[in-house]
Amino acid sequence: xxxxxxxxxxxxxxxxxxxxxxxxxxxxxxxxxxxxxxxxxxxxxxxxxxxxxxxxxxxxxxxxxxxxxxxxxxxxxxxxxxxxxxxxxxxxxxxxxxxxxxxxxxxxxxxxxxxxxxxxxxxxxxxxxxxxxxxxxxxxxxxxxxxxxxxxxxxxxxxxxxxxxxxxxxxxxxxxxxxxxxxxxxxxxxxxxxxxxxxxxxxxxxxxxxxxxxxxxxxxxxxxxxxxxxxxxxxxxxxxxxxxxxxxxxxxxxxxxxxxxxxxxxxxxxxxxxxxxxxxxxxxxxxxxxxxxxxxxxxxxxxxxxxxxxxxxxxxxxxxxxxxxxxxxxxxxxxxxxxxxxxxxxxxxxxxxxxxxxxxxxxxxxxxxxxxxxxxxxxxxxxxxxxxxxxxxxxxxxxxxxxxxxxxxxxxxxxxxxxxxxxxxxxxxxxxxxxxxxxxxxxxxxxxxxxxxxxxxxxxxxxxxxxxxxxxxxxxxxxxxxxxxxxxxxxx
Amino acid sequence: xxxxxxxxxxxxxxxxxxxxxxxxxxxxxxxxxxxxxxxxxxxxxxxxxxxxxxxxxxxxxxxxxxxxxxxxxxxxxxxxxxxxxxxxxxxxxxxxxxxxxxxxxxxxxxxxxxxxxxxxxxxxxxxxxxxxxxxxxxxxxxxxxxxxxxxxxxxxxxxxxxxxxxxxxxxxxxxxxxxxxxxxxxxxxxxxxxxxxxxxxxxxxxxxxxxxxxxxxxxxxxxxxxxxxxxxxxxxxxxxxxxxxxxxxxx
Amino acid sequence: xxxxxxxxxxxxxxxxxxxxxxxxxxxxxxxxxxxxxxxxxxxxxxxxxxxxxxxxxxxxxxxxxxxxxxxxxxxxxxxxxxxxxxxxxxxxxxxxxxxxxxxxxxxxxxxxxxxxxxxxxxxxxxxxxxxxxxxxxxxxxxxxxxxxxxxxxxxxxxxxxxxxxxxxxxxxxxxxxxxxxxxxxxxxxxxxxxxxxxxxxxxxxxxxxxxxxx
Numbered sequence: 022x023x024x025x026x027x028x029x030x031x032x033x034x035x036x037x038x039x040x041x042x043x044x045x046x047x048x049x050x051x052x053x054x055x056x057x058x059x060x061x062x063x064x065x066x067x068x069x070x071x072x073x074x075x076x077x078x079x080x081x082x083x084x085x086x087x088x089x090x091x092x093x094x095x096x097x098x099x100x101x102x103x104x105x106x107x108x109x110x111x112x113x114x115x116x117x118x119x120x121x122x123x124x125x126x127x128x129x130x131x132x133x134x135x136x137x138x139x140x141x142x143x144x145x146x147x148x149x150x151x152x153x154x155x156x157x158x159x160x161x162x163x164x165x166x167x168x169x170x171x172x173x174x175x176x177x178x179x180x181x182x183x184x185x186x187x188x189x190x191x192x193x194x195x196x197x198x199x200x201x202x203x204x205x206x207x208x209x210x211x212x213x214x215x216x217x218x219x220x221x222x223x224x225x226x227x228x229x230x231x232x233x234x235x236x237x238x239x240x241x242x243x244x245x246x247x248x249x250x251x252x253x254x255x256x257x258x259x260x261x262x263x264x265x266x267x268x269x270x271x272x273x274x275x276x277x278x279x280x281x282x283x284x285x286x287x288x289x290x291x292x293x294x295x296x297x298x299x300x301x302x303x304x305x306x307x308x309x310x311x312x313x314x315x316x317x318x319x320x321x322x323x324x325x326x327x328x329x330x331x332x333x334x335x336x337x338x339x340x341x342x343x344x345x346x347x348x349x350x351x352x353x354x355x356x357x358x359x360x361x362x363x364x365x366x367x368x369x370x371x372x373x374x375x376x377x378x379x380x381x382x383x384x385x386x387x388x389x390x391x392x393x394x395x396x397x398x399x400x401x402x403x404x405x406x407x408x409x410x411x412x413x414x415x416x417x418x419x420x421x422x423x424x425x426x427x428x429x430x431x432x433x434x435x436x437x438x439x440x441x442x443x444x445x446x447x448x449x450x451x452x453x454x455x456x457x458x459x460x461x462x463x464x465x466x467x468x469x470x471x472x473x474x475x476x477x478x479x480x481x482x483x484x485x486x487x488x489x490x491x492x493x494x495x496x497x498x499x500x501x502x503x504x505x506x507x508x509x510x511x512x513x
Numbered sequence: 514x515x516x517x518x519x520x521x522x523x524x525x526x527x528x529x530x531x532x533x534x535x536x537x538x539x540x541x542x543x544x545x546x547x548x549x550x551x552x553x554x555x556x557x558x559x560x561x562x563x564x565x566x567x568x569x570x571x572x573x574x575x576x577x578x579x580x581x582x583x584x585x586x587x588x589x590x591x592x593x594x595x596x597x598x599x600x601x602x603x604x605x606x607x608x609x610x611x612x613x614x615x616x617x618x619x620x621x622x623x624x625x626x627x628x629x630x631x632x633x634x635x636x637x638x639x640x641x642x643x644x645x646x647x648x649x650x651x652x653x654x655x656x657x658x659x660x661x662x663x664x665x666x667x668x669x670x671x672x673x674x675x676x677x678x679x680x681x682x683x684x685x686x687x688x689x690x691x692x693x694x695x696x697x698x699x700x701x702x703x704x705x706x707x708x709x710x711x712x713x714x715x716x717x718x719x720x721x722x723x724x725x726x727x728x729x730x731x732x733x734x735x736x737x738x739x740x741x742x743x744x745x746x747x748x749x750x751x752x753x754x755x756x757x758x759x760x761x762x763x764x
Numbered sequence: 765x766x767x768x769x770x771x772x773x774x775x776x777x778x779x780x781x782x783x784x785x786x787x788x789x790x791x792x793x794x795x796x797x798x799x800x801x802x803x804x805x806x807x808x809x810x811x812x813x814x815x816x817x818x819x820x821x822x823x824x825x826x827x828x829x830x831x832x833x834x835x836x837x838x839x840x841x842x843x844x845x846x847x848x849x850x851x852x853x854x855x856x857x858x859x860x861x862x863x864x865x866x867x868x869x870x871x872x873x874x875x876x877x878x879x880x881x882x883x884x885x886x887x888x889x890x891x892x893x894x895x896x897x898x899x900x901x902x903x904x905x906x907x908x909x910x911x912x913x914x915x916x917x918x919x920x921x922x923x924x925x926x927x928x929x930x931x932x933x934x935x936x937x938x939x940x941x942x943x944x945x946x947x948x949x950x951x952x953x954x955x956x957x958x959x960x961x962x963x964x965x966x967x968x969x970x971x972x973x974x975x976x977x978x
Contacts, residue, residue, distance in 0.1 A: 037703045046707075052959040072797040083792045086782050089775040096768075102942070108767040110774075160965065161956035177956050184957055210957040214965050221966065226875040226914075242941040252913065252952040252967025259909040259944075260875050270771065275789055277941050281933035282797070284947075292955050295816065296895035296932075299967060300947035301909075307944050310908040321771045329778035331609060347959075350690045354707045390701060392694025392708070393561060395661040409602070415563030428774040446559055450567040453522065453553035454574055463526050483699040487706035488737030491527050498520055498529035502548045508536050 029361030031386035036355035045356055048183045053347045059293035060344060060400070066295070067285065077282045078404040081338035084240075084273050085328060091240040091273045092319065098243025102305020104315040109267075111322050111427070116147035118318050119232065119265055123153050126263050128229045134247060134254045135159035136234025137341055138267045138320055140172060140363040141376075144232070155232065156198075156224050158253035160217050167194035173357025173365060175343040176291050181356055184208040195220050214251075221253065231257035231312070235268045236340065237283060238317075241276050244304045245317070248287060250297050258301050264312035269320050271328075271337040283340060286402035290342035323376030329425035332413040336371045338403040343368075345397035345407060351390055360387065367397035371410040378426055379418055385436050388414035419443060463497040470495070516546050517582040519575075519627070521592045521729075522554040528729045534756035534763070535588050535630060538645075541756075542638060546586070551578045557595040562696045565603065569616060572600055576623050584637060585627045588752045590659030590728045591695075593629035598662050600624050629659065630752055631727055635668040641675050646759045648678035652721040653751075654712070654735065656728040657690050669727055669751055676754060682719035686711070693734035709738040717744050727751045800930035801894055809893045810924045814975060816896025820950030821963045822971040832921070832976060833861035836885060839919055839972055840864050845882035849911050853904020854885060858921065869907045875914060883917040884968075889945075891922045891973075892935045896950065898922060898973060899935060901943040909944055918968040920948075924975045 029035060039045055064070050084091055096106045109115035123131055131148070133139065133155050145155040145166075157166040164179035165172050168190040172178030179187065188208040195202045200220045206212060233254065237246040245266055247254045258264060274280065288297045306315050328334050346352045346366030357365035361383035362373040370387040379385045388411050397407040417424065419442070421433040435443070452458045470493040476485040484490070502508070516539070520532045532548075539546045555575055556568030575596070579585045587593045601624055604617025634640055653673060659665040673681055692698070692708025699705075712735055716724045724739075726732050729750055736748030749763070757763035765773075785792075804812065814824045827835045840848055840862055848864045849872065859866060864883070872878045887905035888898045898920050900906045912918050922928065929935050939945060952967030963969065 033701050033703065036701065040703045040707045048958070056955075056959045067801065069797040069801070076793055076795055076797055079793045083789065086779060086785065088779070089772050092772065092775070108771050110767045110770050114767055158966075159956070160954050164956070177959055179956060180959065187957060210954075210960060210962040211964065213957055214954055214962055218965055222879070225966070226879055239941065244941045250952065251954045251956075251965035253965070255909065255913050255946065256966055259913060270775075278933075278936060279793075281936050284932050284936075292961070294820070294949070294961075296892075296897045296947070296949040298820070298949050298951070298953045300945075302941065302945040302947075304942050304944075307902065310902055310944055311910075319771070321774065325771065325774035325778050328775065331781065332606075334778075350692065350708050351701070351704050354704050388563075389697065390704075392657070392690050392692060392697045392701075392705070394657040394690035394694065396657075396688070396690070399661055412561055412563065412565075415561075416565050417563075419563040420566065425774075425778065428770065428777065442562070443564070446562065446564045446567050449554075450556075450559060450564075450571060453556075453571050456551050456553055459522070459553050466526065480699065483702035484737075486702065487741060488698075488709065488734060489740035490737065491733050493527065494529050496529065498525045498532035499548070499550060501529055501533065503550070507546075507548060508533065508540070 029383040031382045032355070032359055032390040033386065035359035035361065039356040039359055040354055044183070045181055046354065048181055049353050049356055052177070052180050053353050056293055056347045060290065060347065063289040063293040063295065067289065073282055073286050074402055074404055077286055077402055078338060080274055080279050080282060081403055084275055085271065085334060085337055088270065088273070088328065091275055092270060094240040095238055095243060095273055098240065099305060099317050102243045104243065104305040104317055107316060107318045109318050109320050109322070112142035115142050115267055115318055115320050115322065116144055119144060119267060120148055120151040120153065122263070122265050122316050123148065123230055124151065126230055130154045130156065131230040131232050132156050132158050132224055132228040132257045132261065134231070134233035134249070134257045135162050136267065137175060137363060138234045138269050139232060142267070142320065142322060144267065158221050158225070158257060160214065160251060163217055163221070164190055167191065167198060171358055172363055174346055175341050175364065175366070181358070184210060184213065187213055191216050199223060225256040225260055228257070228261045230263045230265065231261035233257055233264065233266045235266050235272055236287065237280060238268055238273050239277050239280065240273050242304055244277065244302050246280065247301045248297050249299050250292065252299055255299055255301055258303065259311045261312055263314045265316045265318065267318045267320055270324050287340055287342055290344040290400065290402040325428060326425040327375040330375065333371065333375050333410055335405050336368070336375060336410060338405055339368055339372065340403060342402055344400040344402065348396040348400050350394060350396070351392065355390070360390065367391060367407045368405070371407055371414060374414050379414070379433070379436065385418050388418060460499060464500070466493050467496055514583045515581065516544050516584045516586060517579050518546050518548045519552060519579060519585050519587040519592070520548065521587060521589045524588065524729055527733070528750065531588050531729055531750040531752050534750065534752040535586070538643060538752060538756040539586070542640060542643060544638070547582070549578050555592045555595045557592055558695050560595065560599055560603070565606065569603060572603060573616070573619055576619050580622050583626060584633065585623060586630055586633045587627065588630045588727065588750060589730065590629050590656045590663055590665065591730060593627055594658035594662035596627040597624055629663055629665060629727060631665055631668040631672055632663065634672060641671045643672065643675070643755050645676040645755045645757055646678050646762065647676050647754045647757045649723050650680040650682055650721045651723045651725050651754065652682045652684040652716055652719040653687070654684055654691065654716070654724055654726045654731065655687055656726050656731045659727050660688055665727070672755060673725070673751070679754070682721045684719055685715045691731050691735050693731045695730070698734055705734070706738070709734055710742065713738050713742055713744060716746060721746065723747050723749045725749045725751045725754055799933050804930070806925045809930055810928055810975065813891055813893035813896065813928055816893065817950065817973050820896055822896070822950045822973050825972060825974045827974060828977060832858055832974065835974060836919060837861040837863065840883055843883060843917050845917065847881045849881050849884040849915060851886055851905055851907030851911065854887065855905070858885065869911050875910065878910060878914040881915045883919065884911050884915045885919045885921070886912055887921050888927060890935050890938050891928045892932060893928055894931050898948050899939060900946045900948065901939060909946055912946065913967055916968055917970045919972045919974060921974045921976050923978050926978060
């Protein structure tokens with residue numbers, strides 16, 4: 022994954038800063054609450070939402086369980102339609118393929134459609150190292166690129182920026198990348214969008230190479246689909262002579278007809294629209310219309326490892342709508358950067374530790390970045406049970422066990438730093454398996470209750486730093502029950 | 514019908530008033546309730562923190578203790594959801610690990626017989642007016658497991674609306690998590706506290722004296738935050754409101 | 765080993781524990797969702813299209829065959845367009861009253877040249893009422909994808925009711941995946957600033973849809 026995320030601190034530390042950043046909290050709260058209400062309204066318009074959701078889930082599950090067959094079918098369809106298919110087992114291989122394809126055109130700049138897959142593999146940095154400049158053309162990606170920032174949301178990578186900050190970035194940075202921001206640029210969204218239009222137009226018009234991802238790939242027809250709003254996608258997909266699409270292998274659907282499900286659920290879940298402004302579909306190349314050369318790079322990069330996990334593989338159903346981010350109370354307060362990945366929020370918390378493994382501090386902490394409130398599962402248009410996978414990954418962290426890493430089965434050791442917790446859990450399990458021991462502990466707590474401090478030392482400060490402790494009662498319920506014969510003798 | 518009270522380890526140890534309230538309420542409604550002394554913990558904290566294998570003996574113990582009862586009533590949405598939603602999953606996982614159907618078969622009997630208190634009242638006893646009296650302005654927080662796992666829906670609100678003297682105030686952002694989340698409250702204390710503070714601010718904005726919920730774990734977090742922020746609001750378990758009468762009012 | 769073999773091998777090993785399932789695809793996925801939402805007459809479906817187009821800031825006009833050339837003339841005049849792009853198979857009558865210089869698609873060879881054209885007039889392949897969407901498939905009355913992208917003003921003529929379907933599933937049934945397809949729902953827009961929708965970014969900022977009864 023992108024080098025910008027290496028060495029991220031664990032989630033709780035990264036989140037601490039965000040929680041204290043009042044501007045960030047305000048920006049995130051405003052944006053996520055705006056979209057939450059809109060999404061609910063857009064979904065309520067469709068009476069068969071649950072059935073569409075179930076169909077989407079089943080289409081994706083079926084595809085994943087026959088992925089080898091559909092990959093081969095897709096390859097044949099794309100090739101028959103005039104495209105060239107490349108396979109990349111990891112980020113490095115994908116970057117090498119793309120850089121080679123760009124160099125073969127003789128060009129030293131490319132225009133890019135917003136794509137999670139190319140973010141994930143750090144393509145822009147890899148191209149830069151080869152002397153190729155990649156221009157992001159999605160408005161939010163442009164804001165991130167100009168601001169030398171990192172994306173913090175799947176759909177709206179600059180969600181952590183408000184309009185005033187965006188205006189400042191445009192005024193300050195646009196000139197170094199091309200056409201400067203118009204004089205007197207204000208912070209109205211319409212003016213900011215106009216500034217982006219002017220800045221990027223010259224790049225679109227001269228571009229010879231476009232790079233994209235895809236939302237869907239249809240195995241039976243070889244059709245790729247890009248869902249977007251601004252028209253930057255259409256520009257990159259139709260004006261250049263060469264188009265290179267880097268797409269995760271899980272983006273396949275078997276048939277043309279399957280799009281009827283996702284083209285209903287994706288726009289309503291992501292931008293809360295009945296339909297997004299532009300959807301482009303192309304099948305190989307078309308004489309006289311659009312790029313003359315089309316390359317599809319099929320990316321694994323941890324997806325087959327994820328597929329090998331019976332519980333975790335459901336994360337591969339994800340269609341990157343970002344509805345789970347928008348409803349997540351943890352995301353709203355911690356912000357996207359705390360997740361240390363291009364995939365933030367609840368889906369990121371289950372995707373990153375599977376794609377990258379749980380070896381790093383940040384990845385081992387992500388499964389805990391949730392109160393398990395279940396709001397993400399409820400809105401997911403492909404019914405990914407995110408809480409189930411989070412708990413499953415917590416188990417992987419604390420217990421270790423067999424996992425697949427780069428295609429090989431390996432046995433993970435339990436993560437360090439959980440020894441005290443593990444001992445406490447075992448002790449609690451022992452006490453709870455012996456009701457007598459539990460009762461003894463409860464009585465001890467009750468008898469010493471006057472001595473209990475109001476705040477706790479050490480790890481207990483995590484609680485008592487912000488919350489008062491409950492008072493321990495004079496007697497536990499079970500003693501009262503025994504003493505009063507279940508309350509029958511009327512004693513209180 | 515043999516009815517058992519599954520009070521939960523947290524309530525048994527820290528919130529005996531809630532247990533007494535459930536007993537009082539059910540007795541008033543003509544239900545004889547038993548408290549099996551061998552009960553301990555459903556294993557939720559273990560399971561949700563990643564210690565599924567440590568949770569298994571606790572689940573088996575739960576099944577041993579409660580297997581003979583026709584109905585198992587608990588005043589905790591999250592522990593109810595543990596039994597109803599996650600015990601079957603534990604059985605499935607054991608099967609997938611090549612350990613056969615034993616665990617699933619052991620746990621199966623208690624799953625459909627476990628009811629969260631408000632479910633038991635509305636669905637099994639078919640009452641919504643439990644004859645309670647509680648002259649206070651109250652706002653209700655639907656806890657996440659009650660809302661999204663057990664789908665309690667309107668049940669708690671129907672019960673509260675029927676309480677004499679109770680003025681129900683709608684809680685803004687009611688369906689947002691309070692930030693407790695079990696070990697989340699410790700592992701991600703900053704985010705948890707921020708969520709708790711927002712919940713408390715929303716509760717305060719209703720002008721209610723009392724925030725009630727059907728789960729003392731969440732109330733421990735919300736109440737601890739209220740006390741620290743010196744709001745003057747109190748957290749009260751819904752059982753204590755429903756148990757309160759003119760003759761024997763809750764304090 | 766090639767990357768292709770490596771990836772396919774990983775997929776097969778990853779699925780080794782999955783019981784073999786030969787259920788044909790048609791039966792593996794239950795499609796009990798609706799083919800369309802609600803019951804409407806043909807006229808009501810066209811009305812819904814108009815309503816949803818307008819909701820996403822497309823400008824909707826209704827006219828008849830005789831009036832169409834004058835409407836097109838007026839719309840171009842209101843924009844002050846000097847040059848208008850015309851796909852090769854556009855019915856010539858549609859433009860018979862228009863003043864601006866007609867540029868034929870193939871004459872515009874570079875994107876820069878295309879950028880100097882102010883307006884474009886096309887037909888469409890299908891329109892979807894429930895979502896307020898028009899779909900272009902590169903047929904002769906619609907032209908190459910770029911001609912409806914670079915100019916800032918797009919006039920799209922929809923023949924009603926025969927080109928109008930109710931729903932997304934019905935639209936996909938009518939479309940040919942081998943053709944390059946562009947689905948358009950209103951003028952270009954973005955939600956990238958504070959997740960608030962604003963219209964007008966890179967695609968045509970003005971989309972005018974003319975509903976033409978046959």
